[in-house]
Amino acid sequence: MSTIVVAPLSRIAEMAVRNRCREMISLVAPKQDFHRPAVIDPSRHLLLGVNDIAFAGTGGLVAPQEAHVAAIIAFARNWDRAAPLLIHCMMGVSRSPAAALIAALAVEPEQEDEALAARLRDASRQATPNSRIVAIGDALLSRGGRLVRAIEKIGRGADYVGDQPFAFTVAPQPTPVGAGDRL
Template sequence: MGTIVVAPLGKIAELAVRHRCREMLSLVAPKQGFHRPAVIDAARHLVLGVNDIAFAGTGNLVAPSDQHVSAIVDFARSWDRQAPLLVHCMMGVSRSPAAALIAALAVAPDQDDHVLVQRLRQASVQATPNARLIEIGDHVLSRQGRLVAAVKAIGRGADYVGDSPFAFSAVPERAGT
């Protein structure tokens, strides 16, 4: 299977049920309260308290760090891919698309970064992956700049016009399937 569902916070319950997700990755502001959908196994829910910023040292905000990205990678690698992985942030536009790309490369590291990022863009015109998460993910996953270049190549997503959850395959389709 290997599908990743990317959503805004307000749609997680609906999408978890609709897609039959059992695992969830939450990238929310530190101390932000929300309810985990009952269909998500509490033991398979990773919550990362991180703000949607691109630079460290921005007041009291928590910038994405190597530890956050390493947690995403470890969580993704333990995902059995039997059911879709739900990844969300507040709006489903920046942190969660970045985390989804990192998760996809963690489970299928041999795939082409540009092809992966194009799958993301085809699924969402609004996605603008958080640049700091992407840069750190590129480093942690030893992509040698390929992930950063691929995300820069698709550019900024379309202006936000409302909740637009999306899903895409974490792994490339095999020829002949």
């Protein structure tokens, strides 16, 4: 079962060790200083310098762009899935949950967008995926607006109450066919 762990910056070392993560995506402000956990090989770390904004042209801040989201998709598709993928941003509420959704769909494109959004909401009441990252990912992954609508359906997350890392499965496990079941 493939798992994505979403964490705030303050908890990445703990989450990487606890979950035995070997690969990580960081979505942090450009030039933000932080230490990559030693258990994450530098060659398996994608660092994206983007601010948590939904509109381009917001006074000197870097809005997520198509190239950033394309990098998330490419990185996820090269994830070996033998260990959980750690994705983080500053607070673990907006950029990283959006990237986690995109990564999940990049590796398991056949899953239903609404079911994925529901798994995200079940895992985190305060996650509010960045709408710009979601929209760009929806377009790049040819979702036809389904991911955008699924995120709109779950709505804004609960108010921030502190650092709350979470994990969710990339895709639901198939139900095994029992001895009495017919195909």
